[in-house]
Amino acid sequence: MENAKENLDETPFQTAGPFLHIGCMPNAIKINRIYQNDLGEIPFMNKKDADLITIEGSVFDGNGVALDDVMIETWQCDEKGQFTEENGFARLMPNHLTKKFTLKTVKPGSYIGYDGKTHSPYVSLSISSRGLNMTLNTRVYFEDDELKNDPLLSIIDEVNKKNLIAKKIKKNSYLFDIFLQGDKETIFLDI
Amino acid sequence: MNVKSLVRRNYAKHPRIDFPDYKSSTFRAPKNKKISFSSSNTEILGPIFNKNIIGKLDNDLTLNFSRNKVSPLGHKIIVYGTVSDQFSNPIKGALIEIWQANAAGKYLHDNDENPAPIDPNFAGCGRCLTSSSGYYEFLTIQPGPYPYLNRGIEWRPMHIHFSIFGKSFGQRLITQMYFEGDPLIKICPMVNSIGNKKAKNSLIGVLDTSRSNTQNLLAYKFDIVLRGIKQTYFENRKEGL
Ligand SMILES: [Fe+3]
Secondary structure, eight states, X not given: OBOOOOOSOOOOOOOOOTTTHHHHOGXXXXXXXXXXXXXXXXXXXXXXXXXXXXXXXXXXXXXXXXXXXXXXXXXXXXXXXXXXXXXXXXXXXXXXXXXXXXXXXXXXXXXXXXXXXXXXXXXXXXXXOTTOSSOEEEEEEETTXXXXXXXXXXXXXXXXXXXXXXXXXXXXXXXXXXXXXXXXXXXXXXX | OEEEEEOOOOGGGSBOSSOTTSGGGTTTSOOSOOEEOOOOHHHHSOOOOOGGGOOTTTTBTTTTTOSTTOOOSSOEEEXXXXXXXXXXXXXXXXXXEEEOOOXXXXXXXXXXXXXXOOOTTOOOEEEEEOOTTOEEEEEEEOOOXXXXXXXXXXXXXXXXXXXXXXXXGGGOEEEEEEETTOTTGGGOHHHHTBOOHHHHHTTEEXXXXXXXXXXXXXXXXXXXXXOOEEEEEOOSOOTTO
């Protein structure tokens, strides 16, 4: 049984433009007099540094330039596979000098979804910026996890699958680059 | 078993990602088709934001950056409306964040190259949570139009940027509100990246004359619709099927 058909259209997207930081992360661009903290500065308030992993990477445009004006948002469950309302959300902007973003977070656990299937650990990630008429969505999986039966990865071919999987560079530390265009274009999702 | 899923997005009523008239999209818009899959827990659940993050002046852009209560330049406006889902259910506790240029069309941002003046009493940043009936309201000033480099110099219509979180990550929306009667709307490539006329018009805030005439400011109404979440019940089926 399904409920009634929707009667309204979703409001259309428009680009977030080059100045989205004013509204979404003002403290990060030195507008410090309005909000005490930017939203999503720390994804898990209840965890110690020692329990966290780092995911680092850059967002490249079609010319291979690493961008520093994008906003990245991440959303995930905790290490036990639990989604909670108040933890798991982060906002990031690449560093102006290194052009890298750094997410310090809990390594998510796997979970059994509404569909009854076991989902491998992943972090959901979105990108908003100038030049993007709609926010892009993708996922970060981890190369040292069991990924064979994940419901999303199993519908993607081997070559493209690779660019959704973060490489382990050292203990608790992963690399995940995002390519908006080109040979290595990242898989984006119609969520 | 009770399976939740988001209403599929109708891309015909959204902007085209790859739209050559908007130059910045040339090297940023992905070329490949997106992968569709059924909604899982991440798309359906949170984040949800708590009332205690919102300060008293967060939705009053005329005061939240002013020094000694000096008003920013420009005329004051109220922008209000409701947030609902595609089934017309109001969404309570939706987080709305806005950003905009000042009256002269200048953003308080290092990357803004427009040679217009900044306003020391205006940052153009605000946020609020919707009430139990999905209602929101901002007090701000009329943003100016501004020139930018596209296919040469072009002008953006007056607009306010909106970012909205509903109840689920899959409802996340970033958009812009325009102002009724602005002649720049119809020649804006960002507006025209939306092919559907009705969808385009839904981004135009409507002047509320009755409210404007009873208060010392102009009022604009802008209603927002986020994706609906469907619940499908399967009877007599085992989990996982
Ligand atoms: Fe703008």
